[in-house]
Amino acid sequence: MNLAADYPLLNVFWTMCWFFLWILWFMLLFRILIDVFHDDSLSGWAKAGWAVFLILLPFLGVFIYLIARGRGMGEREMSKAQKNEEQFRAYVRETATSGQTSTADQLAKLTELRTTGQITDEEFAKAKAKILT
Incomplete structure (x- = not known):
């Protein structure tokens, strides 16, 4: 019994596309959940509300979050990256100057x-x- 003969190549392609879209969806959902919990401007109740909304109605929740707070996601990520870069540079300066004598x-x-x-x-x-x- 050969099962591969009953599943044409185009169906394999569409199955792979759906699988990768499914993985992409979960990556987006987790990225938004991480952004919710890393945002210091949100209160605990707001974080809980967004988390419940994203878990109970994930498609609607993700789209509404991206519309309402999508721009801030990038800004928060950039400020976090700049803060990490400044801390790294300060550490390198401190380490480089402390060992010179x-x-x-x-x-x-x-x-x-x-x-x-x-x-x-x-x-x-x-x-x-x-x-x-």
Whole structure:
């Protein structure tokens, strides 16, 4: 019994199209749910309302959400990306500048501070132990 002979190539193509559209629909639905819960301007009740609406009437809910709040989705995503980029750049700057001085340079500065009298011998010993550990 050969089942492949009863299913023509065009039907395979349409089945694949429907399958990919189904996957695309779920991706859109989950993307909107994620946007609802990541939006800080919505209250808890509004988030719950949108979630219930999207779960009970998914087709209508998605279309209404895209019409009502679609533009804000992109703006929120861009602000989140910019915030992440700024945090990354700040981390890189902090990491790059913190490792530029060697232990010998730090000890030399401490010795200079001690000899000029700006720090006491006890402070020098504590700072030296901190540097060397």
